[in-house]
Amino acid sequence: MKRILVIPHHPASQKIKIRLIEIAKYLANGNEVYLLIWSGMGGERTLKNRVITSLEDLFKKTKIYRENDLNIVEIPSLHRPLWLLRSFNSFFLNRVIRKLNFDIVINGSYYQFPIRIKNRKFRYIYDIADLPASAKKGTMGHFIEEKVRKEIHVADAVTVISNEMVEYMKEQYGIKAHFVPNGADLERMRSVSDKETADIRKKYGLEGKWVIGYAGYMGGWVNVELVVESFRNIKTMIPEAVLLWIGLSPNFEELKRKYEAADIIFTGGILGNIESYFNVFDIGLMCHRVSPMQDKAFHLKIIEYTAAHKIIVSNKLKETRRLNFPNIIFTDENAKGWTEALLKAKGMRWDPLWNRMVEPYDWKNIVNKFVKIAGDIEI
Numbered sequence: 001m002k003r004i005l006v007i008p009h010h011p012a013s014q015k016i017k018i019r020l021i022e023i024a025k026y027l028a029n030g031n032e033v034y035l036l037i038w039s040g041m042g043g044e045r046t047l048k049n050r051v052i053t054s055l056e057d058l059f060k061k062t063k064i065y066r067e068n069d070l071n072i073v074e075i076p077s078l079h080r081p082l083w084l085l086r087s088f089n090s091f092f093l094n095r096v097i098r099k100l101n102f103d104i105v106i107n108g109s110y111y112q113f114p115i116r117i118k119n120r121k122f123r124y125i126y127d128i129a130d131l132p133a134s135a136k137k138g139t140m141g142h143f144i145e146e147k148v149r150k151e152i153h154v155a156d157a158v159t160v161i162s163n164e165m166v167e168y169m170k171e172q173y174g175i176k177a178h179f180v181p182n183g184a185d186l187e188r189m190r191s192v193s194d195k196e197t198a199d200i201r202k203k204y205g206l207e208g209k210w211v212i213g214y215a216g217y218m219g220g221w222v223n224v225e226l227v228v229e230s231f232r233n234i235k236t237m238i239p240e241a242v243l244l245w246i247g248l249s250p251n252f253e254e255l256k257r258k259y260e261a262a263d264i265i266f267t268g269g270i271l272g273n274i275e276s277y278f279n280v281f282d283i284g285l286m287c288h289r290v291s292p293m294q295d296k297a298f299h300l301k302i303i304e305y306t307a308a309h310k311i312i313v314s315n316k317l318k319e320t321r322r323l324n325f326p327n328i329i330f331t332d333e334n335a336k337g338w339t340e341a342l343l344k345a346k347g348m349r350w351d352p353l354w355n356r357m358v359e360p361y362d363w364k365n366i367v368n369k370f371v372k373i374a375g376d377i378e379i
Contacts, residue, residue: 002103005073005096007036009108009129017274017300019129019161019182020108026367028069034100036073036093036113054079062092077112082143090114097122104374107155111147115154125374126155127180128165131293149173157373162319164296178373182300183366186358188275189307196276204265206280209242212342213281215274216301218249221294223287223315223333228259230338235263238346246270246277278308283345286314290333295319302328303361306354311345313338325357 004027008020027033039056057077064073075092078085093113097105101122107115108127115124132148133141152158152173160166160177169177201207212231218224224245231243241263248269249255256266270277278284284305288294295318302320305312305327312328314320321330327350331341359365 001031003032003034003100004104004106005034005036005100005102007093007105007107007109007113009110009127011038019300020106020127022183022363023106023367023370024070025068026363027370032071033069034064034071034073034102036075038074038077038112062096064096079112082111082140085112086114086147090116107151110144110151114147114151123157123374124155125157125159126151127159128169128177129161131165131168131296133293159370159373162296162298163322164319168296180366180370180373181298181361182303183361183363184300184303184307184358185275186307186362189278189304192276192279192308197279200277200280204244204267204280206242206244208240210238210240210282210346211242211244211280212283212285213244213246213277214285214287214301215246215277215281215304217247218245218252218255220250221288221291222249223289224255224259226333226335226338227285227287228264229335230342231264233335233339234342237343244280246274275304275308278304278310281305281308281310283342284308284310284312286312286317286320286328287338288315288317290315290317303358307358309350309355311348311350313341313345325354326351327354327357 006020006024006027008018010018021035024033024035057079060074060076062075064071066072073096075089075096077092078088089112094115094117097117104123104125105115106125106127107113108129110132128148133144136142152175158169158175158177159180160169161181163179166177166179169175212234214222214227216222228243231241234241243264245255245266252266252268260266284301286299286302288297288299297317298319299317302312302323302325306325310327312325314328314330315333316330320328327348329341329345331337
């Protein structure tokens with residue numbers, strides 16, 4: 001049994017699907033796992049909300065408590081100013097690390113929680129869930145890239161989310177990174193009952209409807225406007241079509257004011273049991289704008305849509321195309337292409353032979369891969 005500290009890349013509870021939180025849950029089977037959490041922005045990204053969130057973390061006391069199968073760690077931490085937060089956060093984090101004498105530390109934080117312990121005895125794995133920003137000197141992007149570069153060279157091993165990122169790390173930093181993709185709970189996805197699906201359809205008035213849906217956080221990288229425009233084209237041909245958006249957004253109220261209608265529904269965030277919502281869709285959407293970051297991302301929702309036996313319409317994202325899944329229709333990022341792709345998707349049917357495609361992406365298999373990488377560095 002190993003004592004493991006996991007620092008996710010994003011502040012979130014166990015009820016939200018976050019890469020390292022999911023890995024932590026599975027590692028807890030046979031290990032003593034600790035999860036560092038801090039405050040995340042719960043609503044709109046207003047100055048008031050930012051100040052409240054920052055003060056919550058600054059005045060926390062260090063505490064450790066049990067939640068489900070994980071030991072939760074909370075420490076005082078700074079969000080700003082950037083020049084001070086790393087030394088401040090590192091002081092309190094390193095104090096916990098020394099006290100608990102971890103065997104392994106897995107860190108997904110770009111810059112908030114650096115590991116700076118001389119003569120450490122634990123093994124350090126640095127996990128990169130997205131493309132580190134790179135920009136002109138003096139910008140936030142440059143700051144992040146600079147800190148990622150430092151952390152990479154402190155770690156014993158670096159794990160990344162996609163094959164595109166493996167290539168990027170070699171080109172940009174000259175290191176060999178290990179590919180560890182996102183996964184899904186296939187057992188749960190496949191055990192969703194007809195009643196669960198029917199209850200959700202009833203809740204949102206979806207009985208007898210053809211449901212086009214997106215599930216996930218709706219940041220600026222999600223092209224909501226394009227999908228709505230394409231949906232309105234589809235609606236003239238398929239009157240029973242409904243567009244369902246599941247998830248939160250930093251501009252959630254604005255999106256609702258601008259686009260919500262009887263046939264365009266925003267559910268807000270779903271805590272826990274998100275798997276049952278994927279079965280409500282007839283078509284899954286991967287409408288992230290094409291960009292270097294999105295090209296290199298491994299999108300969890302692709303696996304979840306596929307595990308739920310859904311046809312997917314997607315922009316031409318590089319890592320997603322590398323999957324070569326036959327249930328994905330790729331299209332150009334314009335309303336004409338999306339309208340045609342949605343019509344094509346309606347005519348496609350799931351082939352049972354496709355079920356095996358997602359097997360390598362079950363969280364259990366992902367964690368086994370992670371453990372194997374850890375074994376390669378003799379943990």
